[in-house]
Amino acid sequence: MNPRAVNKTVTIALSRVLRTPTLRPATALHPPHARAMASKPPFKQEPHKLLVIPGPIEVADDVLYANAHPSMSHVSPEFVPVFGDCIRMLREVLYTTTGQPFLIAGSGTLGWDQVAANLVEPGENALVLNSGYFGDSFADCLATYGANVDQVKAEVGGAVSQLKIEAALTVKKYKVITLTHVDTSTGVLSDAKAVAETVRRVSPDTLVILDAVCSVASEEIRQEEWGIDVVLSATQKGLGTPPGLSVLVASQRALQIFKSRKSPVTSYYASWQKWLPIMQAYEEGQAKYFATPPVNLMYAFQQSLAHITKGTPSLEQRFQLHRDASRHFKKTVSDLGFKQVPLDPKFAANGMTALYFPDGLTASDILPRLVEKNIVVAGGLHAAIREKYFRIGHMGLSVVDKERGDVEKILKALKETLAEAKASKSA
Amino acid sequence: MNPRAVNKTVTIALSRVLRTPTLRPATALHPPHARAMASKPPFKQEPHKLLVIPGPIEVADDVLYANAHPSMSHVSPEFVPVFGDCIRMLREVLYTTTGQPFLIAGSGTLGWDQVAANLVEPGENALVLNSGYFGDSFADCLATYGANVDQVKAEVGGAVSQLKIEAALTVKKYKVITLTHVDTSTGVLSDAKAVAETVRRVSPDTLVILDAVCSVASEEIRQEEWGIDVVLSATQKGLGTPPGLSVLVASQRALQIFKSRKSPVTSYYASWQKWLPIMQAYEEGQAKYFATPPVNLMYAFQQSLAHITKGTPSLEQRFQLHRDASRHFKKTVSDLGFKQVPLDPKFAANGMTALYFPDGLTASDILPRLVEKNIVVAGGLHAAIREKYFRIGHMGLSVVDKERGDVEKILKALKETLAEAKASKSA
Numbered sequence: 024m025n026p027r028a029v030n031k032t033v034t035i036a037l038s039r040v041l042r043t044p045t046l047r048p049a050t051a052l053h054p055p056h057a058r059a060m061a062s063k064p065p066f067k068q069e070p071h072k073l074l075v076i077p078g079p080i081e082v083a084d085d086v087l088y089a090n091a092h093p094s095m096s097h098v099s100p101e102f103v104p105v106f107g108d109c110i111r112m113l114r115e116v117l118y119t120t121t122g123q124p125f126l127i128a129g130s131g132t133l134g135w136d137q138v139a140a141n142l143v144e145p146g147e148n149a150l151v152l153n154s155g156y157f158g159d160s161f162a163d164c165l166a167t168y169g170a171n172v173d174q175v176k177a178e179v180g181g182a183v184s185q186l187k188i189e190a191a192l193t194v195k196k197y198k199v200i201t202l203t204h205v206d207t208s209t210g211v212l213s214d215a216k217a218v219a220e221t222v223r224r225v226s227p228d229t230l231v232i233l234d235a236v237c238s239v240a241s242e243e244i245r246q247e248e249w250g251i252d253v254v255l256s257a258t259q260k261g262l263g264t265p266p267g268l269s270v271l272v273a274s275q276r277a278l279q280i281f282k283s284r285k286s287p288v289t290s291y292y293a294s295w296q297k298w299l300p301i302m303q304a305y306e307e308g309q310a311k312y313f314a315t316p317p318v319n320l321m322y323a324f325q326q327s328l329a330h331i332t333k334g335t336p337s338l339e340q341r342f343q344l345h346r347d348a349s350r351h352f353k354k355t356v357s358d359l360g361f362k363q364v365p366l367d368p369k370f371a372a373n374g375m376t377a378l379y380f381p382d383g384l385t386a387s388d389i390l391p392r393l394v395e396k397n398i399v400v401a402g403g404l405h406a407a408i409r410e411k412y413f414r415i416g417h418m419g420l421s422v423v424d425k426e427r428g429d430v431e432k433i434l435k436a437l438k439e440t441l442a443e444a445k446a447s448k449s450a
Numbered sequence: 451m452n453p454r455a456v457n458k459t460v461t462i463a464l465s466r467v468l469r470t471p472t473l474r475p476a477t478a479l480h481p482p483h484a485r486a487m488a489s490k491p492p493f494k495q496e497p498h499k500l501l502v503i504p505g506p507i508e509v510a511d512d513v514l515y516a517n518a519h520p521s522m523s524h525v526s527p528e529f530v531p532v533f534g535d536c537i538r539m540l541r542e543v544l545y546t547t548t549g550q551p552f553l554i555a556g557s558g559t560l561g562w563d564q565v566a567a568n569l570v571e572p573g574e575n576a577l578v579l580n581s582g583y584f585g586d587s588f589a590d591c592l593a594t595y596g597a598n599v600d601q602v603k604a605e606v607g608g609a610v611s612q613l614k615i616e617a618a619l620t621v622k623k624y625k626v627i628t629l630t631h632v633d634t635s636t637g638v639l640s641d642a643k644a645v646a647e648t649v650r651r652v653s654p655d656t657l658v659i660l661d662a663v664c665s666v667a668s669e670e671i672r673q674e675e676w677g678i679d680v681v682l683s684a685t686q687k688g689l690g691t692p693p694g695l696s697v698l699v700a701s702q703r704a705l706q707i708f709k710s711r712k713s714p715v716t717s718y719y720a721s722w723q724k725w726l727p728i729m730q731a732y733e734e735g736q737a738k739y740f741a742t743p744p745v746n747l748m749y750a751f752q753q754s755l756a757h758i759t760k761g762t763p764s765l766e767q768r769f770q771l772h773r774d775a776s777r778h779f780k781k782t783v784s785d786l787g788f789k790q791v792p793l794d795p796k797f798a799a800n801g802m803t804a805l806y807f808p809d810g811l812t813a814s815d816i817l818p819r820l821v822e823k824n825i826v827v828a829g830g831l832h833a834a835i836r837e838k839y840f841r842i843g844h845m846g847l848s849v850v851d852k853e854r855g856d857v858e859k860i861l862k863a864l865k866e867t868l869a870e871a872k873a874s875k876s877a
Contacts, residue, residue, distance in 0.1 A: 071520035079521045079745060090746060091518035093498035094506045094692065096826055128557045128694050129719065132741035136719040164718040259742060265521065267555050267694045267744030290717060291591040292556065292563040312831075314559035315686060317694030318506060319517060320747075399523055404739075 066091075072394065075433055076401035077207045077237055077375040077416040078260035082323075083330065083424075090265055090323040097318050098310035105325045106305040106316065112328035113272060116239060116262075116338065117254055119246040122272040125298050126324075128317040131236040133269035133293060134255030135164040138199065138232050140290035141281050142253070145169030147198040150191055150229075152183040154213055155206030156405050161234060165201070168289055173197075179407050180366040182213045185221050192226040199230045199252075204238035208405040209364050210377030210414065212242065216249045223250055230277055236260060239270070240331055241374030241418045243342045252277040258320070261374060263327040263419040267320045341423055342373075348422035348430050349373040352415075355434050359441055364405075364412055374418035379411055381441070386413060388444040396436040493518075499821065502860055503828035504634045504664055504802040504843040505687035509750075510757065510851075517692055517750040524745050525737030532752045533732040533743065539755035540699060543666060543689075543765065544681055546673040549699040552725050553751075555744040558663040560696035560720060561682030562591040565626065565659050567717035568708050569680070572596030574625040577618055577656075579610040581640055582633030583832050588661060592628070595716055600624075606834050607793040609640045612648050619653040626657045626679075631665035635831040636791050637804030637841065639669065643676045650677055657704055663687060666697070667758055668801030668845045670769045679704040685747070688801060690754040690846040694747045768850055769800075775849035775857050776800040779842075782861050786868055791832075791839055801845035806838055808868070813840060815871040823863040 066088035074081055095102045110124045127133060143149055149170040151162040154177045162172045175191050177183045183202070192200070200222055202213050219231045230252040235244060239254065240261030246254050252274040259266035273281070273295075281295055288294040297313045304311035336344060353363065353376055364377035380389060386402055390413060393400055401416075403409040415437075421429035493515035501508055522529045537551045554560060570576055576597040578589040581604045589599045602618050604610045610629070619627070627649055629640050646658045657679040662671060666681065667688030673681050679701045686693035700708070700722075708722055715721040724740045731738035763771060780790065780803055791804035807816060813829055817840060820827055828843075830836040842864075848856035 066518070068518065068520045071522075074521045074523060076523050079524065079742070082521045087518040087520070087746075091493070091495065091514040093495045093514070094501045094509045094686075095498075096501060096503050096828070097506065097693070098828075099826065128555060129560070130555045130741035130743070133556070133719045136717065139718065167714070167716070167718040167721070257742065259521075259745075265744065265746040266524070266742045267747055287594070289594065290563065290720075291566065291594040292560045293717075293719065294594070314557035315506070315684065315693045316557070317692065317744075317747075318686075319514075319692040320694055320744075399526065401523070401525075 072397040072399045073421075073429060073432060074399050075416045075421060075429065076399060077210075077414055077418070078257075079266055080260060080263065080416055080418050081420045081429070082263055082265060083327070083420055086264055086323045086327045086330075089326040090319050092319050092322040095318050097315050098312065102318060102321070103305055103308055103310050105321055107308060108325050109321055109328060110302060110306045112325075112332045113270065115332045116328070117244055117246040117272055118248065119272060119274075121275050122246055122254075123275070123278055123299070123302065125269070125271040125273065125295065125302055126316070126321070127269045127271075127293075127298060128267060128314070128320075129269040130266060131255070131257030131269060132160075132164075134234070134236070134257070134271045135161050136168075136290055136293040137269070137271055137295065138201070138253055138255065139165045139168035139170060140288055140293045141284075141295045142230060142232075142277060143168060143170045143198050144284055144286045145289070146171065148173065148195055150175065150195075150197040150200045152188065152200065152202040152213065152218065153177060154182050154203055154209060154211045155179075156208035157203045157206050157234060157236070158201075161201050161203070170198075177211070178366070179405060180209055180211060180364045182211050182370045185217055188218060188221050189225050192222065192229065197226065197229045199232050200226075201232040201234060204233050204235040204242060204244070205372040205374065207237045207375065207414070208377075210372045210375050211365050211370050212238070212372040213370070215244065215251060219249045219251055230280060237372070237374065240338075240341065241345045242372065246272060246274070258324055258327075260416075261418055262324070263330070264324045265320060267317050268324060336423060344422050345373040345418070348417050349376070352376055352417050352430060352434065356437065359438060364408070375414060375416045377412055377414045379408075380413065383448060384444050386410065388447070389413065389440055392440040392443055393436055396439065398433055398436045499824040499826045500848075500856060500859060501826050502843045502848060502856065503826060504637075504841055504845070505684075506693050507687060507690065507843055507845050508847045508856070509690055509692060510754070510847055513691055513750045513754045513757075516753040517746050519746050519749040522745050524742050525739065529745060529748070530732055530735055530737050532748055534735060535752050536748055536755060537729060537733045539752070539759045540697065542759040543755065544671055544673040544699055545675065546699060546701075548702050549673055549681075550702070550705055550726070550729065552696070552698040552700065552722065552729055553743070553748070554696045554698075554720075554725060555694060555741070555747075556696040557693060558682070558684030558696060559587075559591075561661070561663070561684070561698045562588050563595075563717055563720040564696070564698055564722065565628070565680055565682065566592045566595035566597060567715055567720045568711075568722045569657060569659075569704060570595060570597045570625050571711055571713045572716070573598065575600065575622055577602065577622075577624040577627045579615065579627065579629040579640065579645065580604060581609050581630055581636060581638045582606075583635035584630045584633050584661060584663075585628075588628050588630070597625075604638070605793070606832060607636055607638060607791045609638050609797045612644055615645060615648050616652050619649065619656065624653065624656045626659050627653075628659040628661060631660050631662040631669060631671070632799040632801065634664045634802065634841070637799045637802050638792050638797050639665070639799040640797070642671065642678060646676045646678055657707060664799070664801065667765075667768065668772045669799070673699060673701070685751055685754075687843075688845055689751070690757070691751045692747060694744050695751060763850060771849050772800040772845070775844050776803070779803055779844050779857055779861065783864065786865060791835070802841060802843045804839055804841045806835075807840065810875060811871050813837065815874070816840065816867055819867040819870055820863055823867065825860055825863045
């Protein structure tokens, strides 16, 4: 399909649901409901502790309201364009006009199965760049489907260097290379653009697979320009929607490799053979059935994607806001005496921070005190350092909607917590 | 775990969330929110067309409100018991005290992958009892994972007879036999109890797999007493929750077979090896991570399961209400001149009705007129008769909450529609 045709479809479909360039709460979606809403106050979620783990993240009121949409048929003329909008807007988030989105009920993990079952045939080689917990798991998944998996492991807090990648690609021919864009277990941000460049130069046939579960919409990804063959993600992090949807975009090159595979696909639920006609049908405005999509969640995803791609700030501003918030956050916690897990600030994620507990303090000194202050952060996940560090998300709504003051709330609570913990130890 | 311990845990966990034997709207859940809600009117979903396809079905206001729950950490002490409650209440719905539930983000289809990847090893035999579209698909899924699949196909509108099942089981040894409890494509209800009895008598080692996507909570299933090894379902039909969760309960016998398999599990996302420790941990009140659960949907599912297992009507009354509504519905439409797809009323589902269009009328005469009357029904799905029939759900809220008057609304609209269509033809 030519890009202009795609853009026209986007415009037409969105004109049905969006009335102003700056998105308003739920009323902007679903015109019939907008009328009903006019006389009532907009939906407000219940008061709750501030959730700043590296996903799920805080979700906007209107997105939650869309998740409470009345039941709709998955093949109804009302729902079909919602699905189509999600497909089209997801392309915008990843700066691709030709990528093929797959939106399937499931968690982010299902994206690994999609890659392993559709793009790698049993006995083929896969190279996993490992910058933490999620590299181990992706390798496990690839092996489950019969791939011969090699790993290049970075030290804890590091990313795999281009030199090591080049060396590995020179020794053996790989069908796919996978990297975790932001490894949520360490807060390490890998340089996806540089990795893709290296692969294109050294082993041009190798497909580049980006696990971007914790980076889509909080870190810049230019899928087409950088030559990334698969971006896989989930809804509950930078995409600002509740969890429950596996989000994946495959390049046309990846689709061609898939279509020319010699052995049958070894999964049913994760099979692109089943899902590709569904995605194409919904995008063209036709319903087609393989398995029931998570209808309510798709309404929520549509609403959040509309904020991200059509709202204020723009997508580029959104990335800048994440970079700014991250820099401010990391500087402030460094000044408080916290050391970060990433060894080099260049390789630190912009949507989260992984921090070692200061000497003499442990999780039980810090995390419960933050909870008392209504701030929910995450404990350690990487096996080698699990008890020694914790993780804080600053992603999506919490950095984009500055009026919320979330980042300052977290920093204030962290400062007070640290003082209390130290006082308690010396007492 | 002994059943009394399980029951005690249920009581303790639920006592935290349920205040009265008869459930009230969302305020009954999540005590902190109950206080906040006291001063505001309860959540009401937007006005919408009545959705009476055989799933997704109409969802109660408080269940949708739970789906709009503020973001929560999937490992938080608030969320862990919600997951545990869902596991425990699901057992109650299926009358099993020892079954092992698996609740995984995905559609009902993922249940087939779970069966095919965990219980059948490549090269083993599977027998599919086919009463419509979903039998074909389950067979396709089993073959994808390497099973040798035989099918016994019923004629359109029929269920496979016990004699044919016995004959098939006598000829060959099968690892699993699968049947679709209610095949949504035909509205045929298979006699799960009788099938399980036949299998136990003729081929006692064969695992009985019940595809109950369109029957859990609308048709009686006594998993333990009947000896069903796997019941697989989804949330969006009788369970009265939005779609997005694969719901499966495995018998201890099935789990033993799984644990003694010789070849590795051939799926990652659908692997019970990955999920079993997660389900056990959440039930015991501990968080454990494999893949992020669909947190909001679990809150919604907890709320709907609480209605079904703790509310009024009781579970047994609920089944009776479905039988009564179905009898009334089927008699009325027969009187109007509609013929049903199921060949024998004994094999007709209680949660839905599949109807042939009367002579001379087609889908375009009936379905758009129903939509004009704000009633959304489903078209045909079974390839052999697709253009000749349509399907109406009468399930969950639409039959349990009589004050809604849904069944009468559908019947009235159907009667008017038929008169209009006939008048239009003769004009």
